[in-house]
Amino acid sequence: MAQLEIRNVTRRFGDFVAVDNVSLNIEAGEFFTLLGPSGCGKTTILRMIAGFDLPDAGQILLDGKDLADTPAEKRPVHTVFQSYALFPHMTVAENVAFPLKMARRPAAEIAGMTRGILRQVHLTDKADTYPHELSGGQKQRVALARGLVNRPRLLLLDEPLGALDAKLREEMQVELINLQREIGVTFVFVTHAQVEALALAHRIAVMDQGRVEQVDEPARLYGFPQTRFVADFIGHINQLEAQVLESSHGHLRLAVAGLGEIIAPPLKDAAVGAKGVFAIRPEQVRIGVHGELAELKNHFSGVVRNLLYRGEVSVYKVELANGALIEALLPNSAPGKAELFKVGDAVKLGWRHDAGMFLRD
Amino acid sequence: MRSSWAGATMRGCFCVTESLRKSTPAARLNRYLVGGPPFLFLLLFFVVPGFIMVLASFRYPGEFGGLAPLSAADPNILQGLTLETYRFFFSDPIYSQVFVKSIFMALATTLICLTMAYPLALLIARSPKKSRDLMVLLVILPFASNFLIRVYAWMIVLGPQSALSQLVNGLLQGLGMEPVRLLFSPFAVLVAMVYVHLPFMVLPLYTNLEKHDPALLDAAQDLGASAWQRFWRVTFPLSLPGIFSGSALVFIPVLGMFAVPDILGGTGDMLIGNLIKEQFLGTRDWPFGSTLSIMLTIAVLLIAWFAAKLAGRRGSYA
Structure with a gap:
């Protein structure tokens, strides 16, 4: 059984069909990417998995359990936002400890887990600084640490590298791959940048106008596109x-x-x-x-x-x-x-x- | 969106470059031309009168009001400088009591304004952009009518024949209690103080809350925070600057207000403002009036200093 099952999910905004009868299976430990041009519905899917939005039809199942009645704060799913959304009034360590505090973990455990994840993202020396003192890449790593520290079942990433310059983006891609492998959390990554998707993902779902065009491994997607859209969009x-x-x-x-x-x-x-x-x-x-x-x-x-x-x-x-x-x-x-x-x-x-x-x- | 805090940092950066930048003579002249008039205005009508007041507090009152001369030929006339007014202020506890009472009145007004304004400001800030301007307009609409008229209106609302008075006293009677007088009481003063100053709390709070990045609340929810936790851990701490400026805008004017207690307060409801007004316009004792004003200024500065320390500890990220 797939860890995350999206079954025939449709989401409409007025007359506009943002997500049109989409079905996807995402396996545990997978680095899965939703790729498509802006407005293709990939972010809407992400928001529905996170719980910020609900499908008009269809189901989203996590570990076989329908998520429809679980509010966002109760889902074992965390998100890395495009803008990072770090809390400006909290230090790096406080930001990272936030989900642990919300889960009411004991203080000693919180301190240990925070230190551990900050070491993994190479930010040990920044624990007591505030987000506005960090560079874009560092903010990005804090957002990742905050999303991963509580070991969610899924980590959703919404165009997380979009705000970085090209060089840094490439570095962060390597770090993302390593981090995902080390921690083993399932990643669902949304992007419109095909190069990024090819470099990062185990599997990619290419989307256009609310529909999934093709789901495949990067090399097969590049080598054997099945539709003109996919052929044109990738490379x-x-x-x-x-x-x-x-x-x-x-x-x-x-x-x-x-x-x-x-x-x-x-x-x-x-x-x-x-x-x-x-x-x-x-x-x-x-x-x-x-x-x-x-x-x-x-x-x-x-x-x-x-x-x-x-x-x-x-x-x-x-x-x-x-x-x-x-x-x-x-x-x-x-x-x-x-x-x-x-x-x-x-x-x-x-x-x-x-x-x-x-x-x- | 992520804007407000990113913006704050960026402004910080620009300030640094601004101060390090070498400016051309034309730019310097421009600065003087722009900054000169307000500087002169404040110098003439704030700094100079301030000094005059400080000086006046150390002089004797004139025989028929005003100030006694600094030096006179007749040795029987009081003249020169003295600490008499300060000695007088501290010798009679009634003055300190008025100060304490006024500070309590200002604190109570500020707290009530805060608890009433916060939900309102939050509501406006989270309304659709289109309706926000209208709601802000409604908040400041009372300014369109004269301040005194608005205060006098409360005489009718709280008067013994008013529906409100009759309702309250009817209820009290039903409970077997003595009737109360709403008008000419500390209650009337407090109600009108809150009424008059509420917009001064709503506006800074709204300005602050409106700038909050909604993604922060999404992030907090995503990471497991309930609605209650989202408010206390994200919205509230981020709104502290708004709370502090709103509180200052309410607390300081209330502390010196004399019109409201004059109109709606009873004889025992004298606040600092009334006391000072009385010295200048009633007993015509300018030195003592000046002393009271200076003590008020010192009290405000002390409280502001204390609040700034408090804010500095909480708001070092800003």
């Missing part, structure tokens, strides 16, 4: 209009706008004549000048139109004969050299017959 992807010409167990033959006929990986029950897009990640597209791509089943000619130097990689936008643009990504292994091809160069593009995917409309 970068080239999409070209396509139609199925032939469907067999081994492969698909597609007619792709601007490319002509190509071979793509098979798709279960893809009927001949079905319309959709052919999608391929930029890092799967190879780029070259000479005949070295000729042995690939899918290869085409084009002209480099744009070049984005990103440090570790460069992104080349190549225009095909009919005007379609395809992005190809090349690692910059030669130091000091920004471009292997120049804008205007005639190049060849190609990819393996098992790269890319067909996504039905």
Whole structure:
């Protein structure tokens, strides 16, 4: 049995359906992420798990028990808020001890547990300072410590890294992973940043317009998106209009706008004549000048139109004969050299017959 | 939202840079131009009269009121400086008693205002943004009518023929007790004091409560706090600055108020304000009136100092 079960939950605000018949199972000890653009309903789900909001239909079960009649303060679920919501009139130690005090633990135990969790988030020396004296990253760690100190069954995190700058965010991601592994509390993490979701989560639920589009491990989600929305939302992807010409167990033959006929990986029950897009990640597209791509089943000619130097990689936008643009990504292994091809160069593009995917409309 | 406290810290930062910043001569001139007029005004009408009052308290009263000359040719005329008024103040316990009574009246008014204003301010602060302005307007609406008229109105409400008086005395009679007089009593003074000063407590409290980040209450609830605990552990401690400023705005004017006890109090209900007024306008003993005023100022400063110490201990986070 899953630790948290969300069964057919719907939440409406007037005519707007914020959460539309969502079902999810979250396992004990899992780092689960709800990912989606703003307004997709992920925060509403989080608020319903925390108890700040109630479903209009459906059930939320924790350890098999329906939470509907349990008020927020009685749920063994704590939240790390986007704004941290640290109590400004309490020291770091007092903030962290707050849930223990509310649970009426003995004073000696409170002191010990507070010290312990502050050590785990590396804030032992900040115990007696007030929140306004802390940096953003430190506030974040206090909020985490406060949410974890009482060992909740679930820790909900609402875009907790949103207010941090990029460098710090990456550091905090590593700390979050370690902390979750050490403490073993189930994390439900809400974010709109796909990079963050891919880096942190054991499993990700991608949401759009109140619905769950796909639930999967990060690598499978990235590698095998099942809908156009997921393909587009996670990472970068080239999409070209396509139609199925032939469907067999081994492969698909597609007619792709601007490319002509190509071979793509098979798709279960893809009927001949079905319309959709052919999608391929930029890092799967190879780029070259000479005949070295000729042995690939899918290869085409084009002209480099744009070049984005990103440090570790460069992104080349190549225009095909009919005007379609395809992005190809090349690692910059030669130091000091920004471009292997120049804008205007005639190049060849190609990819393996098992790269890319067909996504039905 | 998270605003108010983050804002407070940020203001702190700006202040530091402000004081470290080198300013151009034009900016300095600007500062003098902006700060000059109010500075001069306060110097002329607050600091100078204050000194005159201090000086007056050490002089003799004039034969026909006012002050005796500092030096006169006739040696029979009282002249020069003296501690006589202070000796007089401490020699008769009646004056200290009036002070104690006034401080109690001010304390009682402040406490009643606080208990009445807090729920009201909380209600306004947690109302939808649209209705808040209207509610604040209603709180300050009484200022639209004259202060004296509002106090005189209480004479009718509390008078022996009023419905209130008859109801109270009817009840007392039913219980077999002596009838009471509502008007011209400490009760009447207290009621009107609370009535007049209530907005001064509501407004600072509302200003404070309105800035509280609602996420803090969510966080407290999320971490296991009941509604009662959320109030006492989050809302109340965060509202202490509002409580202190509201209390100061009520306590200090009540301590010096003479109009309300004049109109609604009985003969025995003299407060410091009445005493001082009496010296200047009645017996025309300016030195003693000045002495009383100075003692009042000292009392207020002592209480303010005590309250600031109390606030400093509780509010070091602010």
